[in-house]
Amino acid sequence: MSTVYIHVGTPKTGTSAIQVFFTKNRKLLKEKGVCYPNLGFDFPGINSNRNAHCLNAYIYDENHKRLRDRERETADQALEKLIGMLDRFPNFVLSDEQIWNNKDINTERLNHYKEKLAEAGADLKIIVYLRRQDLLIQSYWAQQVKENMTTSFSDYLVSKKAKYFKLDYQKRLKEMADAVGRENMIVRVYEKQQYYGGNIISDFLHLFDLEMTDEYKQSDHVVNASLEGACLEVKRLLNNNPRFTTKLNFVVPMLTTIQQEMVGEGGYSTGKYFSEKEHAEFLEKYREGNEKIARDYLGREDGILFKDEVVTEGDGEAETYSAEEMVEILGKIIVMQRDRILQKNEELAELKAPINGIKQKVKNLAHKVLDR
Template sequence: MRTLYVHIGTPKTATTSIQMFCVENQEILNEQGYSYPLLEFTYPHVANRRNGHFLVGWLYKLNGEEDVEKEQELWDEGLAMIHKEFEKYDNVILSDENIWHASNGRKFPFWSKLMEDAKEYDYQVKIVVYIRRQDTLANSWLSQQVKEGWNTNSTIKWDSFQQKTRKVVFNYYLLLEKIAEVTGRENIIVRIFDRGKFKGKDHTIFSDFLEAIGVDYTDEFKITEEEANRSLTGNSQEILRIINTILPDDVNVRTLVRESAQDCENYKDPQNNFVMFSEEEFNKFMGRYEKWNKALAKDYLNQEEPLFNMKRKEGERWTPNNRFMYEDMVRFFGGVVIRQQRHIEELEKEITTLKDSHLETIERLSDKELDETAKNVLQVLAEQVTKQQKDIQRALENSDKIDAVKDRSQEVKVQSLTIGNELIDVRQDQDKLEKVMKKDYENLKERDKELKAMIRELEQTSLWFRLRRKWRHLTGKDAQ
């Protein structure tokens, strides 16, 4: 029977990596009768590889009101996409980590609508859900909020979050039971997100996922990115969390500081390996879900053994004033300055290339072509130079918003002044070029006047000779 596989997360269980894997191996999946279609429409902050987002996506009008009509329109388009794929393949895969949490809120009725559509169009729905130990989910989820930077959770302190979790569903069993009331337990495939428990040929998240949906994992499958969305921990997360409190709503700026925070994580001292829960906090936190995890293992996995390995990672509990914080702060702000420097160097190259290309073009023009195109060339050059100036100014303004970077960016500012002087030289060259063009234009006008005068003189001379011939013919005498 035709089957729709809906991969719903949970968050921070390599969902992005699975989606990228499916996109990259679309042709191989097709050969085995599976399709991973990409959305032809988009949602804010949502990549089109998240092809199941239309099931629960929110859309808003300019006044902030929910756009229910538009949501329904995209829902219909999404279902039409599924129906079209079923004409070619027996299995269709949808994936979006947001479905998990959305199922716990006002979007939950979508499950009934989806099951109704499945009944009408004769296909079955299978739900694939990955779950991980709740304390590790807490770490990774908050890290993701901080990395994204634009949402309301991006500035929450760790101690506050772990005491009162926000918007995160850690009780897997209760939500799965809620979904099962609509879809049936038999249609829910639960997998454990634990590198020691992955199944399939290679015991990776990819071989495990393919086994869950019934795909043969062959050597033809390609893996470009094994870990597409690494988490921040400890100091790198805390530094970025604080920076989020002052960041403007600018994608370029957020990308710059996020990459610098990732440097802190990637190049930190090997001994900088703190844990986020003390032993007491760990036992208290995991104790909230102990009985529910046992019920999930029994009812969905048919096993009596514990759902997760409950051995806590050993290590010192992280605090903001730990001995590596200063080192990581220097590394972070150094990364910001280095990235700004690279950006400025790219702008310098673009300005030089732009200047040279326009000058070469002007030199090849004839006087007539120069007269016709000079104004357009000058206007384009002026617009391009102005744009480059704005880009540099924006980069400098963004660096000014981070006080700690000011002291480390003096060299960048000096170089930007040098670029400013070069821009002045470019404008001066423009002025000189315009003067030359104007002078050539005036010369052309003078030559045109002279030519017209010569033509009039020739016309008058020609008329005089014609009159003389006529007078001679009539009178037989020469005209005086």
């Protein structure tokens, strides 16, 4: 009997890194009995590494109206493709972080997936990584600022956008457990000190009794690197200019490089976005539910789910970095852009050199012909 594992996030818990790793090592993982299948679906703006997106994709018509029947049909088609592979491997992994926050992936829908797989002789298990709620909401706000948002963290915290997140983990886990059974819920904590092997990839592999070894291909860059602190505030302010609001605009790689350099030099202010009062009130909302998760899913009688220290600094994001630091960052952007222009000019000159040589030869030849 095969087992299908659906990795549902949560967002901002290393899902991109896991998806890239499993895609890069698809062949080797198959040899070890773990299949990360490509089910053959493509969705605009969605990386193909997210191989479970077909189970919860939003599909629209030309008038941007949700086609919910089409969405369910697509999910069922994906399941049929998966079922056709079940006799080839003992374990299958599907991953998409949108599943966690997608309200349409409810108990009824998950139960439907479970029944379809059960009819084919497969079990369904759900893998979820939980990040402390204050850190997750800060990380997601930072991601949106990195793209194009201008809203401050304090305003974001009380906005409708923030309410999109299912931060009541205990409630969301119950919805899923009611479909697949609590015994089929694999709950892990997104904290380095709680990872098996000290990193997210080793921890995920260990769920399948696999160890991280040198035989695996690893990404040579940070997947979806974050901006924070002063570099993030610079980007938020620049977002008021339309030139900087495209998702992959030119300033983000420069800010990422600058941040890495400044962190290496020391003294870089990463920023904490909650005030002390906001922070305490925010965490208190989820304390009881988190304690219940620790007891019910991890067997921790002390009720401690998250072990990292809670750190609060300042009264708001504007007071966590200095004007001097932000001006320094802007200066670095100007210098980097100037250096890039100079480099491009040098490369252009090198490309033009052979052409200019040919032009001169043609010119000399023309003179000789005319002088005859």
